[in-house]
Amino acid sequence: MQEVKRKYVIPGDIVAEGNLRPLVNVFKIGNSIVATRIGITESSKDGAKVIPLSGIYFPRANDIVIGKILDHSSLSWSVDINSCFAAHLPAQDIFGRDFSPAHDDMGRQLSSGDVIVARIAIFDRTRDPILTIQDKDLGKIPTGELIKISPTRVPRLIGKRGSMIQTIEKATSTRITIGQNGIIVVSGNDKEGITLAINAIHIVEVEAHTSNLTQRIKQLLNVHDSEIEGDDTQNNEVNDAAINGDRVNSNNNDKEMGVINSNGTK
Amino acid sequence: MVQSRSLIDESGRRSDGRIIDELREVKINVGIIKNADGSALIEFGKNKIIAAVYGPREVHPKHMALSDRCVVRCRYHMSPFSTDTRKSPAPSRRETEISKVIREALEPALILEDYPRAAIDIFIEVLQADGGSRCAGISAASVALADAGINMRDMVSACAAGKVDDKIVIDINDTEDKEGGADMPVAYMPNLKKITLLQLDGELNPAEFNTCLDEAIRGCLKVYEIQRSSLIEKYFGKEKGLKEE
Numbered sequence: 459m460q461e462v463k464r465k466y467v468i469p470g471d472i473v474a475e476g477n478l479r480p481l482v483n484v485f486k487i488g489n490s491i492v493a494t495r496i497g498i499t500e501s502s503k504d505g506a507k508v509i510p511l512s513g514i515y516f517p518r519a520n521d522i523v524i525g526k527i528l529d530h531s532s533l534s535w536s537v538d539i540n541s542c543f544a545a546h547l548p549a550q551d552i553f554g555r556d557f558s559p560a561h562d563d564m565g566r567q568l569s570s571g572d573v574i575v576a577r578i579a580i581f582d583r584t585r586d587p588i589l590t591i592q593d594k595d596l597g598k599i600p601t602g603e604l605i606k607i608s609p610t611r612v613p614r615l616i617g618k619r620g621s622m623i624q625t626i627e628k629a630t631s632t633r634i635t636i637g638q639n640g641i642i643v644v645s646g647n648d649k650e651g652i653t654l655a656i657n658a659i660h661i662v663e664v665e666a667h668t669s670n671l672t673q674r675i676k677q678l679l680n681v682h683d684s685e686i687e688g689d690d691t692q693n694n695e696v697n698d699a700a701i702n703g704d705r706v707n708s709n710n711n712d713k714e715m716g717v718i719n720s721n722g723t724k
Numbered sequence: 725m726v727q728s729r730s731l732i733d734e735s736g737r738r739s740d741g742r743i744i745d746e747l748r749e750v751k752i753n754v755g756i757i758k759n760a761d762g763s764a765l766i767e768f769g770k771n772k773i774i775a776a777v778y779g780p781r782e783v784h785p786k787h788m789a790l791s792d793r794c795v796v797r798c799r800y801h802m803s804p805f806s807t808d809t810r811k812s813p814a815p816s817r818r819e820t821e822i823s824k825v826i827r828e829a830l831e832p833a834l835i836l837e838d839y840p841r842a843a844i845d846i847f848i849e850v851l852q853a854d855g856g857s858r859c860a861g862i863s864a865a866s867v868a869l870a871d872a873g874i875n876m877r878d879m880v881s882a883c884a885a886g887k888v889d890d891k892i893v894i895d896i897n898d899t900e901d902k903e904g905g906a907d908m909p910v911a912y913m914p915n916l917k918k919i920t921l922l923q924l925d926g927e928l929n930p931a932e933f934n935t936c937l938d939e940a941i942r943g944c945l946k947v948y949e950i951q952r953s954s955l956i957e958k959y960f961g962k963e964k965g966l967k968e969e
Contacts, residue, residue, distance in 0.1 A: 513873020
């Protein structure tokens with residue numbers, strides 16, 4: 459296993475020196491790689507990067523997000539995805555290619571205030587994000603409690619191979635849908651379970667970078683280690699966040715989202 | 725600027741008891757405003773200033789958006805109760821100018837190309853003023869920007885130096901600003917070693933100018949240490965700093 463060095467940095471701090479490749483949240487000046495965000499560095503043979511601890515959600519293609527319908531024009535819905543850009547969900551995505559504004563009533567499918575789970579189909583610097591709900595587990599969310607956390611805490615809330623979120627879901631008998639944009643929907647039949655799950659999520663948000671977090675969450679929820687399969691608790695859980703927080707590898711994140719949504723949210 | 729009385733006594737003490745190369749006490753609290761994406765409260769001597777950063781967020785009105793980079797908007801404002809006599813809350817010429825110079829002092833540190841068609845709003849509210857509020861405002865805004873998670877090339881630290889009783893002193897206070905010989909606010913990116921703001925009110929000869937600039941940069945580096953420790957304390961707890969794991 460290759461050696462990975464970590465340290466705490468603020469913008470302007472040198473992450474690493476030498477002939478390394480600058481990955482995310484860093485820039486190269488001369489022979490040094492410099493941090494652009496507050497966070498934890500990771501430098502290895504592949505390059506150097508910073509895992510940020512603060513910041514808003516910046517859209518990326520293929521991210522799964524939870525959004526709220528704001529309004530619709532004759533061709534698309536405008537969706538608030540907790541970002542600096544309003545996203546658009548084209549009417550053709552729901553009605554198909556033969557969509558006609560004259561015959562199809564968009565308001566009957568989705569109206570303002572509805573919450574949807576969607577995937578960002580297209581996004582680049584020049585245009586607002588285009589969403590799609592034509593995938594497994596995507597679409598309108600009928601009921602649930604909507605909460606917002608910092609998007610930088612999402613990987614920690616998911617945990618290694620979904621361990622943290624599975625722990626919370628099983629212990630509170632709730633279904634938790636997480637968007638990469640930091641919006642979360644907690645649904646279930648038990649009100650107390652929902653309240654407990656929301657508390658646990660808030661604790662994960664506040665204490666995301668501290669050690670033994672999974673253990674503390676288990677204590678809060680009265681869960682024993684043996685009850686959760688595939689759980690992987692390490693002493694230094696910053697490492698978990700670091701591994702899951704690798705936003706370069708979006709495929710991993712998608713897989714994690716698959717685990718979370720395996721119960722089906724549509 | 726006419727000097728009416730001596731501002732440095734025989735023992736070398738200034739009007740507030742400091743020696744010539746001593747900074748006022750600086751304290752920074754990070755993340756004090758929950759509604760903002762990033763915020764900081766700075767206490768720079770008797771100055772008390774809140775900086776709040778929102779964004780990157782959607783630009784309204786839309787025509788202000790730039791297709792290749794982010795728009796930075798900055799508002800420096802003094803509260804009516806921040807000075808001895810009531811200050812009108814309406815934005816004055818001075819505040820409009822300071823808003824502009826603060827924006828221009830912070831912009832070189834921000835990687836604006838990362839957020840095209842978006843806006844970053846910086847609000848600097850002076851609760852209590854005692855000279856050097858633009859420098860304190862810049863330092864607080866820089867911490868708030870880092871707290872908001874906006875991509876930055878470096879932090880920006882600011883400190884003034886000036887001439888009082890023909891001596892170059894660091895961190896000018898309100899009395900020295902009004903009655904002293906010169907006031908030179910400087911904003912500086914400490915790691916990149918670049919100046920982002922340099923103003924001068926008063927007269928200095930070339931030798932004095934160089935000394936004054938050196939002293940101001942020395943002040944900026946001291947402010948940087950405080951900015952750094954306040955951010956590290958908020959995010960990682962005390963004494964973690966650059967420790968490697």
